[in-house]
Amino acid sequence: MSNNKFERAAIVQKHRLDSGMSTLAAMNKDLSQLQQSQKFLDSQIAEAQELIDSLQTESLTSQQVSDLDALADKLQLDILSESVVENLYERQEVIKESSDEDLFAQLDNYAIRHNIDTNTNLANLLSAKDIKELKHLIEDELSYQPPKLDKYDYAIACTCGLISGLIDALFVGSPKDSKLTEIPDSVVDGIVMKFAKLCGWNDKGGEGTLGQAIQYLEKKFGVNYDQRLSSDVNDLFNLTPSNHHLKNLAHSPDLIGLIFSVIDQFTNTSHFVSNGKIYAVETESIELRGDNFVTKVVFGIINWFGHLMSDVAGSKSRTDDNRGAGIPIAFFNLSQLFGNVGSFGPNNKKLSEICSKLYTSGYDFRFGVTLNIPVQIAILLVRSFRAFRLYANSPNEFNFISLSENNPEMRRMLSVSLGCLCLVDIGDAFVRGRGNIVNILLRTNLIAWLKFSALARVEFKALLLQGHINENLVDDYIEHEYTSLLKEMS
Numbered sequence: 384m385s386n387n388k389f390e391r392a393a394i395v396q397k398h399r400l401d402s403g404m405s406t407l408a409a410m411n412k413d414l415s416q417l418q419q420s421q422k423f424l425d426s427q428i429a430e431a432q433e434l435i436d437s438l439q440t441e442s443l444t445s446q447q448v449s450d451l452d453a454l455a456d457k458l459q460l461d462i463l464s465e466s467v468v469e470n471l472y473e474r475q476e477v478i479k480e481s482s483d484e485d486l487f488a489q490l491d492n493y494a495i496r497h498n499i500d501t502n503t504n505l506a507n508l509l510s511a512k513d514i515k516e517l518k519h520l521i522e523d524e525l526s527y528q529p530p531k532l533d534k535y536d537y538a539i540a541c542t543c544g545l546i547s548g549l550i551d552a553l554f555v556g557s558p559k560d561s562k563l564t565e566i567p568d569s570v571v572d573g574i575v576m577k578f579a580k581l582c583g584w585n586d587k588g589g590e591g592t593l594g595q596a597i598q599y600l601e602k603k604f605g606v607n608y609d610q611r612l613s614s615d616v617n618d619l620f621n622l623t624p625s626n627h628h629l630k631n632l633a634h635s636p637d638l639i640g641l642i643f644s645v646i647d648q649f650t651n652t653s654h655f656v657s658n659g660k661i662y663a664v665e666t667e668s669i670e671l672r673g674d675n676f677v678t679k680v681v682f683g684i685i686n687w688f689g690h691l692m693s694d695v696a697g698s699k700s701r702t703d704d705n706r707g708a709g710i711p712i713a714f715f716n717l718s719q720l721f722g723n724v725g726s727f728g729p730n731n732k733k734l735s736e737i738c739s740k741l742y743t744s745g746y747d748f749r750f751g752v753t754l755n756i757p758v759q760i761a762i763l764l765v766r767s768f769r770a771f772r773l774y775a776n777s778p779n780e781f782n783f784i785s786l787s788e789n790n791p792e793m794r795r796m797l798s799v800s801l802g803c804l805c806l807v808d809i810g811d812a813f814v815r816g817r818g819n820i821v822n823i824l825l826r827t828n829l830i831a832w833l834k835f836s837a838l839a840r841v842e843f844k845a846l847l848l849q850g851h852i853n854e855n856l857v858d859d860y861i862e863h864e865y866t867s868l869l870k871e872m873s
Contacts, residue, residue, distance in 0.1 A: 391501040395490040433867050463611050495654045505771050522528040525856045527848040530795040537799060539768045544800035547761035548807025555753055556815075557825035558706075558745025567752035568696075568706065575600070575696045591652070591868030607666040608633045608644070616664045620657035628694060629742045630655045630719055636691055636748060637713040646685035647682060657736065659722025695748055711742055712751040712829065725810035727820045746829075754830040759802045769796060787837070791845065796844050804828075 482811045494501050554562045570592050579596035580586055582603055586596070586627055608631055610616055611624045620630070622850050628634040632654045633644035643654050671686075674681035697707020718738035725734040732740075766786050774781045808828045816823030 390489050391494070391795050392487060394501050395494050395499060398497065399493070399623060416776070418844075428606065429602065465500065466711045521608070521852065525852055525860060527851055527853050528791065530791040532792055534796060536769070536772075536792070536796060539772075540704060540765055540796040540799035541803050543761050543764035543768065544803025545807060547757040547800070548804045548811075550760060551754075551757040551804065551808050551828055551831070552811035555757060555828065557822070558747075558750045558824070561750070561753055562705075563756055564745075564750060564753050566756075567749050571709075571749050571752070575692055578692050593696060597698075600689060600693035604686050604693060605669075606644070606648065606686060606690050607651060607669040608647045609690075610653055610655075610664065616653075616655065619662050619664070620655065620660075621834070622655070624698075626739055628659050628708055628747075629711050629716055629739060632656055632661075632716055633687065633695065634691070634710055635714065635716040636695075636710050639714065639716065640691075641684065641687055644690075645683045647668045648683045649679070649687065650784060651725050655737075656716060656719040659720055659724075661720075682835055692819060697749075706745055706749070709747040709749050712746070712748055715746075716744065732820070736822060737824065741824055744821070744825055746825060751830060754828045757804060757828065758801070758831050758834055762797060765796050766793070769793060794838060794841060794845075798835065798838040801831060804831050805835050808832075 384577075423767060434478055442596075491501075491641070493499075538788040547611065556562070558564060575593070576586065576593060576596045579599050582600065584596055584599040599781060609627075611627045611629070613620070614620045616622055622630060633640055633647050647653055647666075648729050651666050651668045652662045655664065671679040672682040691710055694710050697709045714737070719735045721738075724731070725737075727734070728735060769792075770781070770783075772785055773785060784790065786793055786796065805828070807827075808831055812823045812826035
């Protein structure tokens with residue numbers, strides 16, 4: 384296969400570069416000879432000056448005339464030397480650029496005149512030294528490299544993961560017996576009451592209750608998609624007050640919930656997902672605030688968020704023994720799409736049925752915050768120990784970029800730590816779950832597994848790419864070299 388025009392141009396330019404270097408070497412040689420001649424010329428000029436001085440008082444003898452003729456011959460030789468140098472300059476062909484196509488055409492003509500094989504391998508243009516340096520640059524600086532960690536780094540990551548795993552097993556557990564659930568619950572309760580007060584709720588000098596705040600938000604941010612019973616949806620599927628937040632797509636605290644909430648408010652419908660199907664139910668009309676489409680969308684988004692705030696803390700009539708059904712964990716509603724997937728346990732429960740049971744057992748957004756506690760502890764411990772070690776080894780070179788998940792070393796340590804956390808978590812879930820699939824999943828830290836899966840996916844990709852060229856590093860290298868070149872030229 385013949386080379387393209389860019390490859391042919393590179394070959395021709397390499398030939399011109401080599402030719403120019405040869406010409407330059409010849410010029411340097413002649414210049415050196417010229418300098419030697421110049422020294423001799425200086426001495427001859429001095430002799431000539433003496434002769435001229437003598438001419439002022441004496442007439443020329445035949446010997447002096449002969450000396451002047453010899454001096455003239457030498458001067459002529461030096462002039463010829465300068466002429467040779469000028470000819471060497473003229474030997475180097477100049478290619479004038481008027482356009483890209485014209486440049487390629489001139490280079491092709493140059494190749495024909497000098498009988499250059501433009502289909503040769505581009506690697507032949509490099510010397511052995513150039514190839515060695517290029518190979519070193521690509522392998523050591525521009526390729527995906529394995530993380531530079533030692534046994535102490537791995538030991539630190541494992542230890543942090545085990546500590547977090549013990550916290551997860553001993554203090555998080557399941558929604559029914561968690562010792563940490565009260566912390567996120569109380570924080571969410573406080574946020575809901577502050578939000579209600581910000582929206583105009585009168586807390587009666589601090590004597591207002593959470594139930595009153597929830598009731599106020601439900602009225603202020605009323606929606607048309609809050610059906611709670613099967614009879615409200617024409618008995619199309621099983622719907623109860625304890626699972627309607629899970630099955631209604633607009634109650635999902637993510638992009639899916641936002642989209643369906645706005646659609647439902649505009650179209651006076653309510654979308655549910657159950658038994659692997661999505662149902663659209665017609666509802667009573669609701670008047671959206673705003674004078675045009677854009678403002679109506681904005682107020683629809685505000686209404687969606689305000690209604691989620693009324694539901695996130697559970698029911699307004701909740702008791703100490705019943706936390707109430709809050710909103711689900713982000714994207715957990717999609718579990719209801721797997722209506723006929725799997726067959727678990729003695730009762731052959733489907734995956735959607737098991738996820739519904741998890742939610743009604745307290746596996747909601749608030750418990751998701753609880754699950755995130757040991758995950759963040761693991762991340763904090765790893766980063767703290769890593770920062771301490773980096774600073775102790777090289778205090779002048781330490782920077783916080785090395786603690787980012789984009790850093791290969793940091794990402795590997797976090798993956799190992801969260802992997803250890805997940806191993807402890809799944810072991811505890813199987814031991815305490817006693818073979819019951821629902822109890823096992825209630826004790827499984829979904830947040831930890833999701834975080835570990837995300838890091839493991841990136842790690843697996845990096846492992847596959849190891850030794851291959853990193854395009855981002857190449858772009859950075861080219862940009863750095865280009866910037867340096869511009870500075871040198873300015």
